[in-house]
Amino acid sequence: MERYRSFSRVLKEKFASPVRKISLDAGFSCPHRRGGEGGCTYCDAWGSGTGAYGQGRSIPDQIACAISRGASATKLAGAFLAYFQAHTNTFASIQTLRSRFEEALTDPRVVGFSIGTRPDCLPEPVLDLLDELNRRTYLWLELGLQSAHDETLRRINRGHTVAQFADAVERCHARGIRVCAHVIFGLPGETREMMRDTARFLASLTIDGVKFHSLYLVPGTQMEMEYRSVPFPLLSQQEYAEIVADALERLPPETVVQRLTGDPPRTIPPEPPWTRDKAGTLALIRGELARRDSFQGALCRG
Ligand code: SF4
Structure with missing residues (x-):
């Protein structure tokens, strides 16, 4: 029995076959770094990117390689979502954005998109383009929130407010664009109740999807340096499993759960080390819901 609405189930229902996401680096950068604000304190210079596009690897080439070199589940999937993951994937001219997104659609196996960006990087012409793609394919916009508390957003230097996130969601919903919120649990200064507030806030926006991440420290980031100088509890x-269970209980049952825990890059020794144990974390979250005999939406007042 699945106690939450998983993305894999939703995709299987919609496409009648397994669908996998392919992470892409389209060569974009991040306005929050380029503008001299220094970026979010937990983010390294790569912004989850691989640098592939800058090394001359086109979008179709990245897609073909990811499928041929992927695990057997990826090879066996019949359809794929092009996941524009690295940095801020709406930070370019409309012509450039259109050309990168269209490149992905030249592969007939691509049935849709996940496009990651910031809530303060969605001008109307970009929303027009996303609206068009959403009508032609299956699209999710992934928007970073991380916390529903402005004091936390300031502390981690997100460079936008909670109100800006809510406004971005409202503008997407007005066009029928699905929004998946990114949330980090365990940010410095946050109590368990504050993390529950974030779930309540997302429920109040009738958010379409969520991705939960556990905080891990990436060597060389501002946050890691702050932690070494004045440690905060991790x-x-x-x-973490209990907090994710708290959040799931407070979300509407319809919200699609795209991710329950983060994936530290293989190249770094993560702190705390348990964040590498994805299977163990998922088992604990499922075990916690079972122990409570609870499920997604159990405490949602929506
Ligand atoms: S918005 Fe994203 S890419 Fe930019 S600094 Fe923050 S986490 Fe990194």
Whole structure:
């Protein structure tokens, strides 16, 4: 029995076959770094990117390589979502954005998009383009929130407010664009109740999807340096599982759960080390919901 609405189930229902996401680096950068604000304190200079586009690897080439070199589940999937993941994927001219997104559609196996960006990087012409893509394919916009508390957003230097996130969601919903919110649990200064508030806030926006991440420190980031100088508490694996269960209980049952925990890059020794144990974390979250005999939406007042 699945106690939450998983993305894999939703995709299987819609496309009648397994669908996998392919992470792409389209060579974009981030306005929050380029503008001299220094970027979010937990983000390294790569912004989840691989640098592939800058190394001359086109979008179709990245898609073909990811499928041929992927795990057997990827090779066996019949359809794929092009996931524009690295940096801010709406930070370019409309012509450039259109050309990169159209490149992905030249592969007939691509049935849709996930496009990651910031809530303060969605001018109307970009929304027009996303609206068009959403009508032609299956589109999710992934928007970073991380916390529903402005004091936390300031502390991690997100460079936008909670109100800006809500406004971006409202403008997307007015056009029928699905929004998946990114949330980090365990940010410095946050209590368990504050993290529950973030779930309540997302429920109040009738958010379409969520991705939950556990905070891990990336070497060389501002946050890691702050932690080395004045350590703040990091969540244990069990605490994280309980907080995710709290959040799921407070979300509407319809919200699609795209991710329950983060994936530290293989190249870094993560702190805390348990964040590498994805299978163990998922088992703890499912076990926590079972222990409570609870499920997604159990405490949602929507
Ligand atoms: S908005 Fe994204 S890419 Fe830009 S600094 Fe923050 S986490 Fe990194």
